[in-house]
Amino acid sequence: MIIKPRGTSDILPKDSPVWQKIEETARDTARIYGYGEIRFPTFESTELFARGVGDTTDVVQKEMYTFSDKDGRSMTLRPEGTACVVRSVIENGLAGEAMPLKLYYFTSCFRYEKPAAGRYREFYQFGTELFGAETPASDAQVISLADTLLNRLGIRSDLKINSIGCKACRPKYREALISYFKQYEDRLCDTCKGRLQTNPMRILDCKSPICKEIAANAPKVTDYLCPDCASHLEATKALLDGMGIKYEVDPGIVRGLDYYTKTVFEFIAPIDRDSKTDEIKRLTICAGGRYDGLVEEIGGPRLPGIGFAAGMDRLVAAMKFSGREVPASEAPAVYIAPLGQRASAAAQKLIYDLRQKGVYAECDIVGRSLKSQMKYADKTGAEYTVIIGDNEIDTGSAILKNMKTSEQCEIKLDNLYEVITKR
Numbered sequence: 001m002i003i004k005p006r007g008t009s010d011i012l013p014k015d016s017p018v019w020q021k022i023e024e025t026a027r028d029t030a031r032i033y034g035y036g037e038i039r040f041p042t043f044e045s046t047e048l049f050a051r052g053v054g055d056t057t058d059v060v061q062k063e064m065y066t067f068s069d070k071d072g073r074s075m076t077l078r079p080e081g082t083a084c085v086v087r088s089v090i091e092n093g094l095a096g097e098a099m100p101l102k103l104y105y106f107t108s109c110f111r112y113e114k115p116a117a118g119r120y121r122e123f124y125q126f127g128t129e130l131f132g133a134e135t136p137a138s139d140a141q142v143i144s145l146a147d148t149l150l151n152r153l154g155i156r157s158d159l160k161i162n163s164i165g166c167k168a169c170r171p172k173y174r175e176a177l178i179s180y181f182k183q184y185e186d187r188l189c190d191t192c193k194g195r196l197q198t199n200p201m202r203i204l205d206c207k208s209p210i211c212k213e214i215a216a217n218a219p220k221v222t223d224y225l226c227p228d229c230a231s232h233l234e235a236t237k238a239l240l241d242g243m244g245i246k247y248e249v250d251p252g253i254v255r256g257l258d259y260y261t262k263t264v265f266e267f268i269a270p271i272d273r274d275s276k277t278d279e280i281k282r283l284t285i286c287a288g289g290r291y292d293g294l295v296e297e298i299g300g301p302r303l304p305g306i307g308f309a310a311g312m313d314r315l316v317a318a319m320k321f322s323g324r325e326v327p328a329s330e331a332p333a334v335y336i337a338p339l340g341q342r343a344s345a346a347a348q349k350l351i352y353d354l355r356q357k358g359v360y361a362e363c364d365i366v367g368r369s370l371k372s373q374m375k376y377a378d379k380t381g382a383e384y385t386v387i388i389g390d391n392e393i394d395t396g397s398a399i400l401k402n403m404k405t406s407e408q409c410e411i412k413l414d415n416l417y418e419v420i421t422k423r
């Protein structure tokens with residue numbers, strides 16, 4: 001048997017309604033915030049992510065699916081969407097349009113991570129990016145978009161925010177980190193030993209347990225913010241307070257991608273309960289932040305940006321875990337059970353006409369006996385059934401049965417649409 005690659009998922013019809021509900025709600029939330037949809041390629045040149053996401057990040061150093069195409073160019077399956085959106089904004093001249101520019105996307109992402117509950121090698125994101133506004137108001141709006149989406153999905157989560165500073169305050173913080181981590185250089189993992197000089201902030205989100213333990217007491221970025229970044233954070237907090245959005249400032253939120261500046265945030269929610277320990281597993285379901293230097297880094301004009309991405313797989317898990325009723329597959333409005341060949345053709349025509357009008361209707365195409373047709377109709381959850389044979393075709397009338405109440409009534413087949421949609 002050929003099986004799917006590790007860390008990938010099949011989303012089956014029984015689970016699709018939850019995905020569709022999340023997609024519909026996300027699309028509608030993007031609509032009410034004035035975002036337009038953008039779609040971009042599944043693979044991009046590797047350089048885009050090396051420059052955009054940062055070549056000292058775990059994502060670029062360890063997790064990318066990179067390959068040479070037949071012309072020897074280095075390509076990478078997108079590990080995230082922001083760099084792709086920025087590339088597209090520059091390439092398509094959107095940076096010259098009226099600002100703010102607000103874009104959303106659904107995308108699959110590929111990261112070679114160790115698979116676990118809620119962590120996959122192919123996963124899905126709903127993402128939003130806002131360009132051309134540098135104000136705390138834009139931060140508050142983006143955070144409120146994520147908050148609105150989660151509320152509309154009935155997912156309870158905790159919001160953590162932080163500021164990771166800007167070009168002006170980073171150098172001092174960098175020095176403080178280097179002198180702190182230097183004391184523990186021997187114990188750091190090999191990747192972090194290298195990061196000590198190239199990008200010490202990345203040590204803060206290293207997944208190695210020893211690096212994590214050392215990083216726990218590292219200097220906090222919030223103690224090194226310049227006056228501009230500090231007041232930006234305060235103003236953003238005040239706007240969130242004004243909207244009644246609860247949050248906690250957590251200096252430990254540094255994010256794993258290099259492009260962030262100033263505000264960063266994560267929404268964390270319970271997604272699962274460990275069957276052995278009964279412990280509740282909590283994961284970041286939605287995360288993002290400001291990236292004021294990224295457009296320039298990728299070769300565009302100076303254009304500030306801020307956005308987030310919600311992990312769809314994790315939203316599905318969080319929605320199921322929340323206990324809120326998740327939508328089920330749709331049941332047919334009517335199941336038509338034909339008896340004999342002539343009736344079978346008539347049933348096809350009846351459901352064809354209903355489907356033209358947007359009604360979900362079914363009839364037998366397997367060749368079942370009447371008894372097993374009725375059993376099957378019941379299994380599908382069909383609201384009504386109609387049995388038709390030669391007599392029904394000749395008279396143009398049949399018995400319509402309500403499968404829930406078992407009530408029966410005679411109807412004209414020509415009126416089937418009106419009868420089943422009127423009730």
Ligand code: HAM
Pocket residue numbers: 079080081082083111113118119120121122123124125127128129256257284285286287288289290306307308309310311312313314
């Ligand atoms: P990220 O934190 O790497 O940020 O991913 C965003 C979300 O994608 C995570 O919070 C999580 O819900 C989901 N996610 C990440 N990795 C996995 C995985 N291996 N399996 C399942 N779900 C996962 C970004 O990707 C940024 N581009 C977000 C952003 C947009 N920042 C600004 N704009």
